[in-house]
Amino acid sequence: MADMVKSFRELTPELQATAGGKGGTLARLFQAGYPVPAGFVVLPTAFLDEKLTDEAWDEVRVHLHAITKDNVRAQFAVRSSALSEDSARTSFAGEFETVLNVESDKEIQEAIYTVFRSREAERVKAYSAIQGMDQLHQIAVVVQLMVPSEISGVLFTADPFTGSFASMIGNYVHGLGERLVSGEVDAHTFKLMRPKGKYDGPEEFKKHAPVL
Template sequence: MGNEIEWFAEITPELRKWTGGKGGMLARMLQAGYPIPNGFIVFPQAFQGEKLKEKTWKEMIRYLEKLRKDYPNVSFAVRSSALSEDSALASFAGEFESVLEVQTNEDVLKALYVVHHSQYSERVRAYSAVKGFEEAHQMAIVVQIMVPSEISGVLFTADPITGNRSVMSGNFVFGLGEQLVSGKGNARVFSLFKPSGRYKGPKELLPYIKKLYWYASRLEKAMGEPQDIEWAIANGQLFFLQARPVTTLSPGNMDTFEWNDSLSGDFLWTNTNVGESISDVVTPLSWSIIRALDEEHNVIPGHYLMSGNICGRVYSNVSVPLSVFFAFGWNKKSILKK
């Protein structure tokens, strides 16, 4: 390929294979008119082994000077965008390093190496093993304008705990978003209800909530699945800093907005016995424990689980044991009668 650096606005579909999940999504959103802080992407090929190529660094200096000219007194955010990052299978959220409020060229170069080397950290290796990825990651890097956030937040366009698609749930803090993701800040909770956009939460967010809901709804529709969005308010303006698929969401019906495991797969479900011991709707905590135990004892992780959640009630997947019995030649009619 030619350039090893490219502006968000110039990323073509052919180049997306080198942008990583975060960089590729930022480029797509900027090109589609979302409020994205401007920047560029350094492709994995810019590094020769562990060292940034000299010609690439010289080219990058020109990119930095262009941003300084267009945005006086700017500082930069240098962020990871591994090719395996922010996918529907695994987000790698918080696993790789980011360096914020970088100003001089020398500090940008140092930040590039910090981010690039973070792919070898123990936490990345552990997360990769859990998710079934190889330990080696190809690392693209995002360099973009640092937003001096007055308010920073996250917004899930579907509730990740209950699986409810009719509710967007979010948190925000005053100041930079690092306080939110690190847990150091006192996060405030808010909700947005579809399809009206009705808001429930602190009044400080009211001036921006219509625009936040509009962009978030538009993005979810464009991507065809619920999104995990990082956003910020600076100088009275809304910015989207990142968006990725929600990787922990349960199966659901986009028309009825219900958690319903029976919508995925062709299985026979029953609550004949389990309904006697768990007769009421389960809480999110109880369901998370049931699902964790089920996955722990499952032969193929994530597939053919014995338990299911249908509109908040626990059901058993009868198809799993029946398939075993049928495989050993048991008579279908006699088993079903029993």
Template sequence: MTDLRHFIWFNEPDCQSVEIAGGKGASLASMVGQSLPVPNGFVVPSDVMEACVDADKLRALARAKDFKGAMKLVEDTAQVHDTVLEAYDTLGGLVAVRSSASAEDSEAASYAGQQETYLNVSGREAVRQHIIDCWASFFSERAIFYRELKGSLDDLRMAVVVQQMVDAEKAGVTFSVHPVTRRKDRMLIEAVFGLGEQVVSGEVTPDHYVVDRKGRKKKEDTPHGGVLTDDDLVKLTNLAVQLQKHYGVPQDIEWAIREGNVFLLQSRPVTTL
């Protein structure tokens, strides 16, 4: 257990491993490796939770689909190492604490929404608690149901991302290929004022922009009066082109804009194509 690493920064090579950092963490690290604009952060590696709980008992509860028992075991016994909280001190301020399962966000299946994400988290105690909450969410009724269909109930690999929050003025998602029409010469960009979780969760109807691969508008529907400028659309399109080229497949990209600067928060394969 002395070899166990309790956190890995995005810019470390190991962080690009899905096995270690989960789908979300590895994607962020890969973007950092391409010098793309990603807010700083680190990952609690996927083997840490298993090392700090009774893993055999936890697997037995998961196999029995006793989601309440499994979540309680994690909540009552999991420990977050002090070095993780020291790493948080280095970031400082508000962070997002996000689940990052090792099986998620593959081309075959997107696990988006199966585990928890916590935004605007501040202070050591809140970070510690939300890391444990992310681990516990891996055993929610919905997560266990989905994992039985798409993965393995024996799998305890759950990494957690801790990342600086962007105080977004506007945010949203970009699909580097139109997910409905499937036209490869068109992208769909959805945007709202404020945090992008409103788009991801479906809380509000975002502004919709269909653009070509140069960022030129072909169609728009703007219930919010036009969240994005033409310059924003060009920046977002250029990043989407770069990300699709980097990963080799169409991407579903979450982003935020602050003072005209685009920050990338996540990129995963579009699974609907």
């Protein structure tokens, strides 16, 4: 029987390759003990003719209810994890769909379909063509517990322009991080110098810098 839906805890190194970049990385962080919100990955094998098989949907519901049994008001983020998503010269951030704050089984099922079908979006095909890549992407779908956030952002552990490890560059926005990666709002930028962690950026974020 094909593996179709696996929690972050269950994703073995062998299966992580089929979970896409985001799904595989979240699983590794979760298994290493980092504070990663609970979730699971719907693998490409779960889909037949653009829809979840009945067996796969049953597995999705089992994983959902395992998370919600102690939190009946839990909401979820449903995101892409394409097997070809990012590389040294390409980035698909914001190209595939993301659906946030979904709660009921029906909403989550529709969100999974929305994300999975976004691999056929014209913007994805156009970007893939520019990069000389196959325009039809293998895609997994991550379903993860939502975290209400006051500030969200992206941290580059090496300078994204020079590759230097002398500093870390970060961008943040108020509220959910999707507003940042989608380009909906302009980000605030900060820099942390190594090795002493000297901070250069907006004063409001300085108190958060030490945890990075």
